[in-house]
Amino acid sequence: GAKTTEKSLDKKPIDYQEVYNAIADILEDNDYDDGSIGPVLVRLAWHASGTYDDVTKTGGSNGATMRFDPEALHGANNGLAIARERLMPIKQKFPEISYGDLWTLAGVCAVQELGGPTIPWRPGRQDALDGKSCTPDGRLPDATQGERHVRDVFYRMGFNDQEIVALAGAHSLGRCHPDRSGFEGPWQEAPTLFTNEYYKALRDRKWIKKTVKDSGASQFVDKNNPEVMMLPAEIAMKNDKEFSKHINTYANSEEKFFEDFSKVFNKLLELGVPFQGNERVYHFKPTTA
Ligand code: DDH
Known part of the structure; x- marks a missing residue:
């Protein structure tokens, strides 16, 4: 009708x-x-x-x-x-x-x-x-924790180490806000461009520990540009042999990163x-x- x-x-x-x-x-x-x-x-x-x-x-x-x-x-x-x-x-x-x-x-x-x-x-x-x-x-992952916690959280979703590292490249975008997470700053200098710069920064720069003034949170900043940051969980990943292998792959090839990121x-x-x-x-x- x-x-x-x-x-x-x-x-x-x-x-x-x-x-x-x-x-x-x-x-x-x-x-x-x-x-x-x-x-x-x-x-x-x-x-x-x-x-x-x-x-x-x-x-x-x-x-x-x-x-x-x-x-x-x-x-x-x-x-x-x-x-x-x-x-x-x-x-x-x-x-x-x-x-x-x-x-x-x-x-x-x-x-x-x-x-x-x-x-x-x-x-x-x-x-x-x-x-x-x-x-x-x-x-969801707690940025103050280490590689063990990151694996626990992402294995629970059904991801492997390579997929975890590929997903983390989303931090090519955006920034941390002290009033949201306690952390502060972007992961590299171009936070509105999706690139593999995150992996290059994580691998190649010298990261030093710093306390965020407003929140007291502990994070890592680039020795040469302290505006740029990494989370404790990410420095722990960089220091993990298996994770760092994949960080290296994606730092070397944006094409490979894009291909894997799309899937994951x-x-x-x-x-x-x-x-x-x-x-x-x-x-x-x-x-x-
Ligand atoms: Fe993330 N992320 N994330 N993240 N994330 C934050 C911001 C953004 C962790 C912690 C934080 C992924 C994985 C992890 C994005 C995407 C993705 C902030 C800052 C923290 C803290 C929030 C704030 O203060 O505003 C940790 C830990 C992990 C981990 O892997 C262990 C993944 C998998 C993704 C994804 O999209 C696939 C994005 C984008 C932001 C930026 C947001 C913004 O407002 O800018």
């Missing part, structure tokens, strides 16, 4: 490339950090996904449970309300998209628009209706998502190309 027709007209399929383009449009913001909200959108996609536990099959980007307490209040998620709010106009423009799909697509868009590789992406995340499936606090970021964003199997895989066209 007429009613059914109306309903199916309502539910016209979402053009995800259009969503991508709309997100690309709001990335640049001269008032925000280094002039782009891209980095914090990448962090939102990662924190939504990195709660996954491969043993209990809980967590991950399905459900977008970070919208709810207590997950919204987890210390690791400090500052991410900003990222969620910035995406609200996009949600209003494309109300049919789930929050989980929107946040992960925004991460893909930011990586691509800031010069990174194409990341294959599929829709299929469904929103939780309340906070009942919020994950317990402590599933896609894997991260799909953890725990109940795909039907018939979803189209998108390879979004950068608006900058």
Whole structure:
């Protein structure tokens, strides 16, 4: 009947490339950090996904449970309300998209628009209706800890050492904020460009321990440019034989880094998502190309 027709007209399929383009449009913001909200959108996609536990099959980007307490209040998620709010106009423009799909697509868009590789992406995340499936606090990595903890956290998601190092290259983007994590500064001098500079910096520069004035947190800074930093967990990774092997590979080849990052970021964003199997895989066209 007429009613059914109306309903199916309502539910016209979402053009995800259009969503991508709309997100690309709001990335640049001269008032925000280094002039782009891209980095914090990448962090939102990662924190939504990195709660996954491969043993209990809980967590991950399905459900977008970070919208709810207590997950919204987890210390690791400090500052991410900003990222969620910035995406609200996009949600209003494309109300049919789930929050989980929107946040992960925004991460893909930011990586691509800031010069990174194409990341294959599929829709299929469904929103939780309340906070009942919020994950317990402590599933995301603690930057004050060492290589053992980093392995515990990422092995739980189902990643190996090479994948852990490839994922860490996302720190090519963005910066630490004393009021969010206690740490301060970007990982290298161009925090709105997705490159392999992070690995070169980690491998080649002389890192010295320093206390952040505002927070008392201990971090490492570049001897020649103390504006640039590394987290204690990253210096521990650099000093780990297996991790440093991969750091070296990616410092030597941006091409290899891009190839591996594309695969592993896609894997991260799909953890725990109940795909039907018939979803189209998108390879979004950068608006900058
Ligand atoms: Fe990260 N990250 N991250 N990170 N992350 C921070 C910021 C950003 C760790 C700690 C921190 C990944 C892995 C790790 C991004 C992406 C990714 C901050 C600073 C801390 C602390 C937050 C703040 O003060 O605003 C640790 C520890 C690890 C680890 O590997 C052990 C991964 C896997 C990703 C990813 O996207 C694949 C991005 C982007 C930022 C910058 C955010 C911003 O606002 O700028």
